[in-house]
Amino acid sequence: MLVVLMLAALPQVRAQQVLVQANVATDTIPSVFGPNRRYFAHLYLGYGLVAGPSGGPGTPLRYGLASAELQGGVRLKRRFTQALALNLDLRYAYLSYALAQTQAKTLPSPRLHLRESLALHQLQPELSLRLNAGRRGNTVGHYLDLLAWGSWAMASTHTTEDEPGPGVSSLETTERGLAYLRRWGGGVGARLGADRYALLARYRVSSAFSSDYASYPELPRWVIGLELGWF
Numbered sequence: 001m002l003v004v005l006m007l008a009a010l011p012q013v014r015a016q017q018v019l020v021q022a023n024v025a026t027d028t029i030p031s032v033f034g035p036n037r038r039y040f041a042h043l044y045l046g047y048g049l050v051a052g053p054s055g056g057p058g059t060p061l062r063y064g065l066a067s068a069e070l071q072g073g074v075r076l077k078r079r080f081t082q083a084l085a086l087n088l089d090l091r092y093a094y095l096s097y098a099l100a101q102t103q104a105k106t107l108p109s110p111r112l113h114l115r116e117s118l119a120l121h122q123l124q125p126e127l128s129l130r131l132n133a134g135r136r137g138n139t140v141g142h143y144l145d146l147l148a149w150g151s152w153a154m155a156s157t158h159t160t161e162d163e164p165g166p167g168v169s170s171l172e173t174t175e176r177g178l179a180y181l182r183r184w185g186g187g188v189g190a191r192l193g194a195d196r197y198a199l200l201a202r203y204r205v206s207s208a209f210s211s212d213y214a215s216y217p218e219l220p221r222w223v224i225g226l227e228l229g230w231f
Contacts, residue, residue, distance in 0.1 A: 045227070059217045088125075094119065145191035146190055
């Protein structure tokens, strides 16, 4: 009797094995998220040096690392074809102008200090058109971004350092909420990249100063630097 029951169960066992071995790969949906797929999002950091001439001797600048911009943000990419994509960025940018202490200085006053700087804490949205080069797999690859950006200055500061007198090494003074610096601005630029690394050049179209202080000589408009994608 036991042998008969075992023989009767064998067809059911074989049927269960066929179900387990069924190929369900065709039921899956290809992902639309990835470096070279329809959508891709990532964080990035950027660092650039202020470049270009000032608008006159009244705004002399200390160039190099003294006058620079530090950025951190998020980028969303929408790919349309292998050669064309659109990027939307939102970032925080800290921009600092170190003023050289010369007799010609007039911004924000002719008074000379040991050190003096103007700084802006900005929120910057950006829209860019990406032109991709060459064939690649699911990687970012080589690209050129043509971009337009705006800025809102959340805060602005004027910082000076002086020698106050005997017994005190230095005195630092910070003024906040500067009325002469424009709160809203924007510009254009370009980004040349390979995967997570990119060279960046941005040009500010708007004036650095509000309309009531248009007589101030313009600050340098260029920022040129590097960008590192985090992905």
